[in-house]
Amino acid sequence: MKLIFEKSIPGRDAYSLPTDLFQDIKIEDYLPEKHLDKDKKQLTEVSEVDVIRHFTKLSKFNYGVDDGLYPLGSCTMKYNPRINEKMAAISNFSQAHPFAPIEMVQGSLEIMYELNKLLCEITAMNQYTMAPASGAHGELTGNLIMRQYFIDHGEKRTKMLIPDSAHGTNPASAVMAGFEVIEIKSNENGTVDLNSLKNAMDEQTVGLMLTNPNTVGLYDKGIEDIEKIVHQKGGLLYYDGANLNASLGIIRPGDAGFDVVHLNLHKTFSTPHGGGGPGAGVIGVKDRLIPYLPTPIVDFDSTENKYFLKDIGKKSIGMVRSFWGNFSVLVKTYTWILSLGPEYLYQCSKTSIINANYVLAKLKKYYKPAYDQYCGHECTLTGREYKKYGIKTLQIAKRLMDYGYHPPTIYFPHFEPYAEETIMIEPPESEGKEVLDNFIEVMIKISQEAKDNPDLLKSAPHNTPISQTDDVMAVKRPILTYDDELELKDELNYQGKDIDYY
Numbered sequence: 001m002k003l004i005f006e007k008s009i010p011g012r013d014a015y016s017l018p019t020d021l022f023q024d025i026k027i028e029d030y031l032p033e034k035h036l037d038k039d040k041k042q043l044t045e046v047s048e049v050d051v052i053r054h055f056t057k058l059s060k061f062n063y064g065v066d067d068g069l070y071p072l073g074s075c076t077m078k079y080n081p082r083i084n085e086k087m088a089a090i091s092n093f094s095q096a097h098p099f100a101p102i103e104m105v106q107g108s109l110e111i112m113y114e115l116n117k118l119l120c121e122i123t124a125m126n127q128y129t130m131a132p133a134s135g136a137h138g139e140l141t142g143n144l145i146m147r148q149y150f151i152d153h154g155e156k157r158t159k160m161l162i163p164d165s166a167h168g169t170n171p172a173s174a175v176m177a178g179f180e181v182i183e184i185k186s187n188e189n190g191t192v193d194l195n196s197l198k199n200a201m202d203e204q205t206v207g208l209m210l211t212n213p214n215t216v217g218l219y220d221k222g223i224e225d226i227e228k229i230v231h232q233k234g235g236l237l238y239y240d241g242a243n244l245n246a247s248l249g250i251i252r253p254g255d256a257g258f259d260v261v262h263l264n265l266h267k268t269f270s271t272p273h274g275g276g277g278p279g280a281g282v283i284g285v286k287d288r289l290i291p292y293l294p295t296p297i298v299d300f301d302s303t304e305n306k307y308f309l310k311d312i313g314k315k316s317i318g319m320v321r322s323f324w325g326n327f328s329v330l331v332k333t334y335t336w337i338l339s340l341g342p343e344y345l346y347q348c349s350k351t352s353i354i355n356a357n358y359v360l361a362k363l364k365k366y367y368k369p370a371y372d373q374y375c376g377h378e379c380t381l382t383g384r385e386y387k388k389y390g391i392k393t394l395q396i397a398k399r400l401m402d403y404g405y406h407p408p409t410i411y412f413p414h415f416e417p418y419a420e421e422t423i424m425i426e427p428p429e430s431e432g433k434e435v436l437d438n439f440i441e442v443m444i445k446i447s448q449e450a451k452d453n454p455d456l457l458k459s460a461p462h463n464t465p466i467s468q469t470d471d472v473m474a475v476k477r478p479i480l481t482y483d484d485e486l487e488l489k490d491e492l493n494y495q496g497k498d499i500d501y502y
């Protein structure tokens with residue numbers, strides 16, 4: 001397919017201003033000489049229909065949750081009900097000015113106030129901040145809150161414990177907050193090794209960041225001991241609740257003793273994520289950490305019958321984002337929770353757990369699980385059986401694309417000897433049995449192809465708009481700008497070429 005620049009035809013345009021209006025106006029009279037671009041060769045000349053067709057075609061190359069199963073383990077990609085979008089698009093919400101006087105945005109504030117109450121009930125926490133714009137941003141906020149807590153209590157704690165199975169953002173956030181990260185090894189069950197935790201936890205340690213069910217999809221049954229070990233040394237427990245798909249109405253992190261919780265509203269709470277839009281990595285805390293939350297939070301004045309923005313006070317870590325967070329995501333979450341109600345929130349988690357265990361049970365003969373036990377909302381299989389046919393997990397994932405599926409998460413988590421060549425599948429509650437059956441059938445077919453015809457996998461994908469690319473070069477030397485002097489037919493053949501555009 002040609003790039004839009006290559007479709008340019010001199011003299012074509014998509015929109016023209018009435019020339020007589022501008023005949024006396026010379027751009028040179030208004031712009032300083034140095035800002036004038038006299039060399040116009042870069043401008044693309046296309047008509048409106050050229051533009052529409054070009055981008056419509058491109059959009060059809062894409063694959064999303066509205067096309068089919070998107071089994072991306074650890075990152076919950078599920079169908080997002082349209083009612084959420086409809087509510088978020090109501091102009092009173094979407095057009096509200098962030099500087100509008102609070103009397104004019106009482107409805108928006110009420111939603112934030114009520115959503116806080118719902119999230120507190122779902123997770124057994126005492127107060128949320130809606131400010132952070134992503135999971136990683138929430139983690140940083142949570143870490144800064146913990147740091148502030150210890151500074152305020154005159155304690156010098158500098159180390160953060162993080163299991164080796166944790167999402168990569170956990171150590172990154174802890175380091176950004178100024179902590180030293182100590183890795184805690186997983187045991188043969190894929191969960192936290194209690195002895196390693198006991199040895200590492202001391203009075204210089206801030207606490208532990210834990211995901212549960214963890215990132216191999218397993219529920220850590222040692223949670224009661226973990227809680228004791230961390231709290232006995234005065235530490236704090238941080239819960240990475242980016243995915244709550246296995247927990248709604250089943251367990252509440254606050255009940256398990258967690259002090260700080262982050263939720264990705266853009267995963268479990270039904271907002272598209274990834275390239276799909278803005279996120280919200282809201283942070284919930286227990287009472288003793290409320291004074292350190294980012295300021296302000298929404299509160300309700302019952303004598304005046306009015307919602308208002310309450311300053312957290314001097315101990316607050318300050319603001320972490322402009323204005324009040326990604327408000328549209330909050331409206332979608334609020335809509336989703338209310339449209340399901342407690343009974344169906346529970347059903348949602350139950351269904352995702354059943355879905356994941358169904359896939360695990362059907363595929364474990366073909367793709368050896370990293371850990372052979374029941375899983376939460378996602379299962380971790382491996383492609384290590386196929387190494388003897390010269391097949392890597394990456395090639396299995398590419399071949400899946402030929403059958404019209406988005407590949408699952410691969411090589412994450414990745415720690416030997418248990419979890420290598422991993423394939424992490426999350427079939428969320430929005431998928432029916434027939435969808436899963438078809439996916440399972442395809443996975444089994446690919447396992448047979450790996451033995452009978454490994455070359456088919458090695459050269460995959462074959463049916464996608466773009467066939468196999470050079471992964472290394474695509475990362476090392478991606479061409480991100482257009483240069484008409486670069487010969488595009490040589491685009492994938494970088495050898496001997498000196499390309500300045502990255």
Ligand SMILES: *Cc1c(COP(=O)(O)O)cnc(C)c1O
Pocket residue numbers: 074075134135136137167169170211215240242243264279281
């Ligand atoms: C997705 C995810 C994160 C990070 O969230 P972002 O919004 O992508 O920054 C953190 N932890 C876990 C377990 C996740 O799955």
